[in-house]
Amino acid sequence: MSPRRTGPSRFRARTVVPAVGVPVAIAIAVLVPMQANATVDLPDKTPEELVAFAKASDVDALSGTIEQRSELGLPDLGALTGGAGGGSGTGDAEGGGDPAASDTLSDLVSLATGSFDANVYLDGERARLQVLDRMAERNVYVAPGEAWFVDSESQTATRLSVADGADVEGLEAELERLADEATAKAEADLPDGEQLPTPQQLLDRALDRLDETTEVSVGTDGRVAGRDVYELVLVPRTDETLVGEIRVAVDGENGVALAASVTARGADAPAFETGFTDVSFAAPDASVFDFEPSDAFTVQEETLPLPSVDELRQRLAEAEAREGSGADAAADAPHPVVHGEGWATVVEFDAATAAEMMAEHRGDDPVAPATEPPFTEGEALDLLDTLTTPVEGGRALQTSLLSVLFTDDGRVLAGSVPVDALVGYAESGR
Amino acid sequence: MSSPEASAAVGAPAGVGDAPAVDTPRTAPARPRGGGLASLLASETVTLLRRRRTWAMLAALALIPILIAIAIRIAGPSGPGRGPAFLDQVAGNGLFVGMTALVVATPLFLPLTIAVVSGDTIAGEASHGTLRYLLIAPAGRLRLLSVKYAVAAVFCLAAALTVVVVGTLVGWMLFPVGPVTLLSGGQIPVGEGLLRLLAIGAYVAVSMLGLSAIGLFASTLTVVPVGAMAATAILAVVAQIVGAIPQLEWVHPFLFTDRWFDFADLLRSPPSWESFGDNALLQAAWIAVFGGLAAWRFATRDILS
Numbered sequence: 001m002s003p004r005r006t007g008p009s010r011f012r013a014r015t016v017v018p019a020v021g022v023p024v025a026i027a028i029a030v031l032v033p034m035q036a037n038a039t040v041d042l043p044d045k046t047p048e049e050l051v052a053f054a055k056a057s058d059v060d061a062l063s064g065t066i067e068q069r070s071e072l073g074l075p076d077l078g079a080l081t082g083g084a085g086g087g088s089g090t091g092d093a094e095g096g097g098d099p100a101a102s103d104t105l106s107d108l109v110s111l112a113t114g115s116f117d118a119n120v121y122l123d124g125e126r127a128r129l130q131v132l133d134r135m136a137e138r139n140v141y142v143a144p145g146e147a148w149f150v151d152s153e154s155q156t157a158t159r160l161s162v163a164d165g166a167d168v169e170g171l172e173a174e175l176e177r178l179a180d181e182a183t184a185k186a187e188a189d190l191p192d193g194e195q196l197p198t199p200q201q202l203l204d205r206a207l208d209r210l211d212e213t214t215e216v217s218v219g220t221d222g223r224v225a226g227r228d229v230y231e232l233v234l235v236p237r238t239d240e241t242l243v244g245e246i247r248v249a250v251d252g253e254n255g256v257a258l259a260a261s262v263t264a265r266g267a268d269a270p271a272f273e274t275g276f277t278d279v280s281f282a283a284p285d286a287s288v289f290d291f292e293p294s295d296a297f298t299v300q301e302e303t304l305p306l307p308s309v310d311e312l313r314q315r316l317a318e319a320e321a322r323e324g325s326g327a328d329a330a331a332d333a334p335h336p337v338v339h340g341e342g343w344a345t346v347v348e349f350d351a352a353t354a355a356e357m358m359a360e361h362r363g364d365d366p367v368a369p370a371t372e373p374p375f376t377e378g379e380a381l382d383l384l385d386t387l388t389t390p391v392e393g394g395r396a397l398q399t400s401l402l403s404v405l406f407t408d409d410g411r412v413l414a415g416s417v418p419v420d421a422l423v424g425y426a427e428s429g430r
Numbered sequence: 431m432s433s434p435e436a437s438a439a440v441g442a443p444a445g446v447g448d449a450p451a452v453d454t455p456r457t458a459p460a461r462p463r464g465g466g467l468a469s470l471l472a473s474e475t476v477t478l479l480r481r482r483r484t485w486a487m488l489a490a491l492a493l494i495p496i497l498i499a500i501a502i503r504i505a506g507p508s509g510p511g512r513g514p515a516f517l518d519q520v521a522g523n524g525l526f527v528g529m530t531a532l533v534v535a536t537p538l539f540l541p542l543t544i545a546v547v548s549g550d551t552i553a554g555e556a557s558h559g560t561l562r563y564l565l566i567a568p569a570g571r572l573r574l575l576s577v578k579y580a581v582a583a584v585f586c587l588a589a590a591l592t593v594v595v596v597g598t599l600v601g602w603m604l605f606p607v608g609p610v611t612l613l614s615g616g617q618i619p620v621g622e623g624l625l626r627l628l629a630i631g632a633y634v635a636v637s638m639l640g641l642s643a644i645g646l647f648a649s650t651l652t653v654v655p656v657g658a659m660a661a662t663a664i665l666a667v668v669a670q671i672v673g674a675i676p677q678l679e680w681v682h683p684f685l686f687t688d689r690w691f692d693f694a695d696l697l698r699s700p701p702s703w704e705s706f707g708d709n710a711l712l713q714a715a716w717i718a719v720f721g722g723l724a725a726w727r728f729a730t731r732d733i734l735s
Binding site for chain 1: 510515519523533608611613616617694698699700702715718
């Protein structure tokens with residue numbers, strides 16, 4: 001019996017079947033769940049019912065994985081600041097600046113606007129956002145009275161806490177009272193009052209504008225993270241804004257917002273989307289919230305400047321007085337001038353005021369080290385030149401959802417409108 | 431069952447390890463006859479372990495952690511965020527030598543050794559003219575193929591564990607060893623850290639199984655083992671290049687290299703076993719497809735040598 005004979009004739013049927021069958025089986029395994037996604041039919045709800053349903057959501061524990069994708073057309077700020085920091089190693093030393101503080105800020109900005117996958121854990125007052133980078137991790141741990149920002153790449157753990165002796169409970173009570181007051185007022189003003197819980201920030205923000213400026217409708221039922229969802233679609237009624245539409249996926253069972261996306265006007269794909277790929281509403285294991293920094297990490301302490309109850313009342317009174325005194329006061333007041341309304345709102349402030357406000361903020365903060373700008377003036381100008389393009393009367397930064405104009409006479413205008421509109425306001429305001 | 435050819439092959443001629451083509455030729459009468467799958471597997475494993483080439487490759491892999499440890503020992507610690515991942519932690523904790531070495535070895539050195547072993551499986555026998563003698567035994571073609579693949583898989587495990595174990599030992603000798611800092615910022619005791627390191631070694635070994643299956647298939651296509659090895663090694667690099675091009679993002683989840691570096695997920699708190707499972711599933715798909723192709727090719731091909 002020669003091997004040449006035994007091979008082909010004996011084995012062909014037995015081996016060709018698996019060779020063809022296995023890929024087919026894999027294809028079926030992939031395609032069938034896709035088909036299953038196609039039909040979701042939840043009981044119909046009107047937009048008002050859906051908003052009320054989402055508002056009534058009382059989920060306070062969940063764990064899951066979110067995927068955030070952002071194509072805002074923003075230049076890579078991380079690379080720019082990182083490059084400036086790395087390149088000016090000596091500059092940091094002589095400037096005596098605090099690179100870590102600005103790092104924390106840019107880290108938080110990149111968390112808000114970047115693309116990443118992350119695990120989210122929430123249980124009552126404790127929460128954790130675990131951003132899964134390749135071979136690295138960023139974490140935000142939140143517990144009553146303190147919060148940690150942990151970055152494995154720079155090996156730093158920053159603890160944010162309220163100052164000792166701050167009257168947290170009193171302040172909380174005061175804030176609660178104010179919130180109740182505001183809610184009552186808002187509910188009196190609007191039937192769709194605004195008293196949403198914080199986890200649903202995007203929905204909250206969208207609801208803030210739920211008036212005649214926005215067309216609200218219910219989209220097609222779909223599936224997010226394996227759960228049936230309603231889709232709330234918000235389309236601005238004005239075409240002066242860059243925002244085309246906002247879509248929010250609301251869990252069909254408990255009303256939690258599971259996904260949100262923002263699409264620019266005229267674009268096919270969302271410029272920003274975030275949503276759960278996997279979610280469970282069981283309370284996560286308590287150990288995921290525990291954090292004890294490793295010896296290898298640099299630990300920084302930052303104290304949040306909390307005003308006392310009296311200070312808070314005083315500031316609120318001042319703010320109200322300012323508002324009451326009308327537009328004349330607004331010109332001198334160190335708060336921004338507002339042009340337009342609704343989706344096309346443009347905020348204008350002059351650079352000096354902005355710097356003043358920042359300085360004031362730092363003055364309030366007795367513990368934080370005397371921070372200086374992360375860049376020298378020259379570097380800042382270079383950075384501005386790289387990011388912006390020249391337009392009439394200044395330089396502009398245009399992203400798919402937001403425009404910023406830096407005028408030559410030192411004002412800054414920002415809004416979700418085309419640059420041309422900003423240039424128009426800048427000229428009329430001169 | 432002890433293999434009767436053991437004594438025959440011990441005195442391999444000098445220079446055997448230099449080139450795959452001059453590897454120890456097998457003599458047909460020395461093969462165990464009528465042995466079960468287990469004895470075939472045992473004898474093939476012994477054959478693998480008796481090759482100088484195998485030991486040369488494992489020694490080269492062991493050099494990676496040794497070099498890293500010595501370099502850090504002499505030059506001092508590197509700052510955070512520079513060099514390969516975990517390099518900055520080596521000076522503070524010797525247990526990270528193995529981790530760093532895995533990060534360094536995974537893109538090229540490890541796949542290279544895997545390509546050599548898996549590309550040699552069938553083509554090596556064919557080039558020596560020993561393949562048809564292997565098939566005279568009533569082992570059957572599919573069974574021979576599975577045993578050859580299993581031996582390649584054993585090498586995957588040996589290669590990954592070599593890097594981890596040598597790295598840990600060298601790190602222990604040259605640096606202080608203490609609680610392991612996780613990516614999440616917390617610490618775990620040394621014992622648990624060692625277990626996680628072992629799990630990471632297993633992760634990397636599993637990562638290489640898909641590539642092994644590709645090598646096995648390539649090996650059934652030719653009687654020139656170097657060709658199969660080169661093709662496999664090149665594919666490993668090409669897959670990583672494709673994985674680095676954002677425009678080809680839609681294809682990334684299907685690449686066998688896609689999850690090669692996710693072993694760091696085991697250093698999170700809580701440890702994410704999900705990526706271990708996903709990686710195993712991905713590799714299983716590649717094994718199924720290329721194992722199937724190899725089986726089809728090997729079963730229908732004329733064995734002339």
